[in-house]
Amino acid sequence: MKTLNMVQDDNLDTSKDDDVLPDRDVAKEFYAKYEPKEILGRGISSTVRRCIEKETGVEYAAKIIDLSADPENKNSTLEEVRILRLVAGHPFIIHLHDVFESETFIFLVFELCKNGELFDHLTSVVALSEKKTRYIMRQLFEALDHVHGHDVVHRDLKPENILLDDQMNIKLTDFGFAHVLKRGEKLMELCGTPGYLAPEVLKANMFEDASGYGQPVDVWACGVIMYTLLVGCPPFWHRKQMVMLRNIMEGKYSFSSPEWNDVSEDSKSLIRQLLVVNPDERCSVKDALTHSFFHPKLFDQDIEPIKKDYKTASRKLSKINQLTEEFKNRPFRARKKFQFAITVVRFVVRISRLKYAHAPALTITQGRDDPYRVKILRQVIDQCAFKVYGHWVKKSEDQNRAALFENSPRTELRNLYNRMNNLSVT
Numbered sequence: 001m002k003t004l005n006m007v008q009d010d011n012l013d014t015s016k017d018d019d020v021l022p023d024r025d026v027a028k029e030f031y032a033k034y035e036p037k038e039i040l041g042r043g044i045s046s047t048v049r050r051c052i053e054k055e056t057g058v059e060y061a062a063k064i065i066d067l068s069a070d071p072e073n074k075n076s077t078l079e080e081v082r083i084l085r086l087v088a089g090h091p092f093i094i095h096l097h098d099v100f101e102s103e104t105f106i107f108l109v110f111e112l113c114k115n116g117e118l119f120d121h122l123t124s125v126v127a128l129s130e131k132k133t134r135y136i137m138r139q140l141f142e143a144l145d146h147v148h149g150h151d152v153v154h155r156d157l158k159p160e161n162i163l164l165d166d167q168m169n170i171k172l173t174d175f176g177f178a179h180v181l182k183r184g185e186k187l188m189e190l191c192g193t194p195g196y197l198a199p200e201v202l203k204a205n206m207f208e209d210a211s212g213y214g215q216p217v218d219v220w221a222c223g224v225i226m227y228t229l230l231v232g233c234p235p236f237w238h239r240k241q242m243v244m245l246r247n248i249m250e251g252k253y254s255f256s257s258p259e260w261n262d263v264s265e266d267s268k269s270l271i272r273q274l275l276v277v278n279p280d281e282r283c284s285v286k287d288a289l290t291h292s293f294f295h296p297k298l299f300d301q302d303i304e305p306i307k308k309d310y311k312t313a314s315r316k317l318s319k320i321n322q323l324t325e326e327f328k329n330r331p332f333r334a335r336k337k338f339q340f341a342i343t344v345v346r347f348v349v350r351i352s353r354l355k356y357a358h359a360p361a362l363t364i365t366q367g368r369d370d371p372y373r374v375k376i377l378r379q380v381i382d383q384c385a386f387k388v389y390g391h392w393v394k395k396s397e398d399q400n401r402a403a404l405f406e407n408s409p410r411t412e413l414r415n416l417y418n419r420m421n422n423l424s425v426t
């Protein structure tokens with residue numbers, strides 16, 4: 001039980017001590033304006049509740065931060081508020097609606113994201129299609145472009161810090177580790193979440209002469225997120241955390257698991273440009289946004305346009321036959337010859353796209369011997385395993401869906417820091 005006087009709200013589930021609300025005297029202003037409702041989630045020293053603004057009836061999410069456990073929390077929360085205000089006004093960044101401050105609590109009133117964390121969405125669907133990954137990654141890069149444009153580095157990008165609104169648009173949140181960079185400033189501090197840490201963050205803590213890090217750490221984390229969204233497993237995971245850190249520092253990951261057979265070269269190419277060990281050679285947010293992965297592609301469309309393409313292709317084929325006949329019988333004419341060449345090129349491109357859009361047929365033997373290679377069977381297997389065990393089942397040494405649940409940042413990083421100082425890097 002907290003040391004403060006608490007009152008219980010009869011309308012709320014108060015089965016746990018933590019579920020009681022801070023004394024109404026502590027934050028009269030907040031209670032005058034908002035009606036607190038059920039708990040949406042919890043952080044280390046915070047509880048997030050849905051609440052309703054009395055005057056407008058609009059729903060919000062109130063993050064109630066308890067300052068009694070750690071007085072340092074107040075300064076860091078106020079810094080987070082300052083940064084949230086600095087980057088405010090972007091459609092894919094969480095909107096901070098109101099702030100109330102008391103001696104022992106801070107209330108941050110955010111826009112409500114009805115679909116919760118991208119992380120929870122991912123755990124329920126196992127992996128996202130390329131189309132959905134593109135939708136989310138584009139919004140993430142646009143949000144990040146805005147954040148970086150204000151000289152801010154987020155430092156804790158991960159699916160847990162990406163919320164989804166009722167339209168499934170993202171809202172980048174948790175700027176608790178964010179920092180406003182001064183001109184030319186490099187950071188040395190070890191912060192973030194282990195699986196998402198960029199190599200330069202680890203190096204800054206291991207080598208005396210390390211040059212520190214800046215905004216490219218967010219680009220690296222986007223690479224980890226994109227990889228994870230597409231196949232449901234993080235890229236650098238290893239059962240031994242020290243091996244995972246080495247993998248990160250060496251940029252050692254692969255596209256070798258069966259899931260990657262169904263993923264386009266465009267996606268892999270973007271991930272390769274994001275997960276570049278040297279931050280100077282890593283692509284920027286703007287480079288990422290202009291990558292071909294973000295161009296609409298045939299494989300994203302429904303089957304109808306593909307059928308239409310078949311019809312067009314067969315019309316083109318008759319046209320080619322007709323032109324070929326004409327060529328045999330007519331004298332040389334440059335314009336016609338050029339037209340002929342263009343038609344042939346278009347035809348070939350169209351046919352190759354159709355081939356790309358249709359994967360080779362599956363044989364019964366292939367499905368029986370290696371069902372996990374087949375996308376639809378793989379999804380069924382993963383979803384059944386998740387339903388039965390409540391978590392994903394480990395697949396192999398370096399492909400572990402359960403690894404996604406191992407990321408508990410702030411507490412774990414202290415241990416990591418101590419262990420890294422004892423790690424000798426060859």
Ligand SMILES: Nc1ncnc2c1ncn2[C@@H]1O[C@H](COP(=O)(O)OP(=O)(O)OP(=O)(O)O)[C@@H](O)[C@H]1O
Binds near residue numbers: 045047
């Ligand atoms: N704006 C929001 N709309 C809907 N749900 C939210 C919102 N903000 C947070 N939540 C829910 O509340 C939970 C806890 O949020 P909080 O920000 O306190 O988590 P945290 O980032 O883990 O905490 P900490 O800042 O202590 O690390 C989240 O996991 C999320 O499910």
